[in-house]
Amino acid sequence: xxxxxxxxxxxxxxxxxxxxxxxxxxxxxxxxxxxxxxxxxxxxxxxxxxxxxxxxxxxxxxxxxxxxxxxxxxxxxxxxxxxxxxxxxxxxxxxxxxxxxxxxxxxxxxxxxxxxxxxxxxxxxxxxxxxxxxxxxxxxxxxxxxxxxxxxxxxxxxxxxxxxxxxxxxxxxxxxxxxxxxxxxxxxxxxxxxxxxxxxxxxxxxxxxxxxxxxxxxxxxxxxxx
Numbered sequence: 351x352x353x354x355x356x357x358x359x360x361x362x363x364x365x366x367x368x369x370x371x372x373x374x375x376x377x378x379x380x381x382x383x384x385x386x387x388x389x390x391x392x393x394x395x396x397x398x399x400x401x402x403x404x405x406x407x408x409x410x411x412x413x414x415x416x417x418x419x420x421x422x423x424x425x426x427x428x429x430x431x432x433x434x435x436x437x438x439x440x441x442x443x444x445x446x447x448x449x450x451x452x453x454x455x456x457x458x459x460x461x462x463x464x465x466x467x468x469x470x471x472x473x474x475x476x477x478x479x480x481x482x483x484x485x486x487x488x489x490x491x492x493x494x495x496x497x498x499x500x501x502x503x504x505x506x507x508x509x510x511x512x513x514x515x516x517x518x519x520x521x522x523x524x525x526x527x528x529x530x531x532x533x534x535x536x537x538x539x540x541x542x543x544x545x546x547x548x549x550x551x552x553x554x555x556x557x558x559x560x561x562x563x564x565x566x567x568x569x570x571x572x573x574x575x576x
Contacts, residue, residue, distance in 0.1 A: 355380035366410045368393045371574035375421060377565075382413040383421040388428045390535060390573070395428055402426070437523040437540065448490045449546035454482050454515075460522035467525075472517035476505030482518050485511050486547055493553035498563055509570040512551055516541050519548075542576060552576065 352375050355365040359381055367383045369375035370390050375383045386406060388395050394403040406424060413420055440456035442449070461479060465471050473479050481504050488503045505511040520537050542548035551571055558568035 352378035352380045352383070355382075364414055366413050368406070368410060369421075372421075372423075374574045379419055381419055382416055384410045384413060384424055385421060386424040387426075392428070395426070437527045439526075439545065448487070448550075450486045450490055450550040451483050453546045454486055454518070457519065457522040460525040461518055464521040464525045468521075471521060473514045473521070475514055476507050476510035477514045479518055481505070482515055485515060486550060489550050489554040492557055493550050495557060498558055498561055508567055512571045515547055515551070519545060538573060542572060 351367050352369065355367050356378075358365050365381060367375065367380045369383050369385045370388065370393060372385045372387075375385060384406070386393060386395070394406050396402055409422070409424060413422065439453060442452055443456055444452050447455075458479070465479075471479070473482075477485055484504050488501050491501045492498050503511055505514070516538075519541055523537070523540065542552060555568050555571045558571075
């Protein structure tokens with residue numbers, strides 16, 4: 351939305367962006383931005399809270415009077431109320447392997463059960479399930495500080511590869527999950543905060559940034575707020 355705002359402004363349309371990720375808004379710098387620290391997917395705040403949603407919109411429309419670039423922060427912070435994902439990851443099997451690789455291999459049986467039950471998978475934008483381990487091996491190498499230019503990532507596009515790894519983990523996890531089906535944000539939090547693959551992607555992303563890799567190449571490996 352931040353990038354589209356520039357397109358609309360160039361066509362003569364005034365815009366206000368309701369931003370959920372402040373870092374993205376700061377980098378792309380749309381003309382008028384109201385940053386709302388709300389759960390992703392809820393740009394106006396709590397469902398059915400008409401008074402709050404009206405106030406958010408009034409503050410956003412008020413920015414139309416601003417001259418020059420402006421980024422304001424809405425004064426209320428709303429924490430996510432989604433139930434966390436409860437999933438028992440198989441224990442380590444081969445301690446000689448990097449943790450993320452051993453973990454991904456341990457989840458393969460659950461992923462295969464999910465594929466058989468559902469008959470479809472979200473893995474496949476850049477790599478397939480058989481290539482997840484190869485991709486994690488490269489990401490682990492990047493995370494350790496090796497020059498990223500010397501180790502090619504299967505699938506090449508980091509955003510698509512990381513999507514496929516996360517989809518592989520999500521589909522396996524939902525076969526192992528305890529309790530009700532969790533929301534998408536809680537699955538994202540589980541993947542990045544609790545799995546070795548998620549931690550490896552975050553570490554690789556930070557290392558690519560340190561090595562001055564192109565911004566789109568590393569930034570979109572994870573959701574922008576991370």
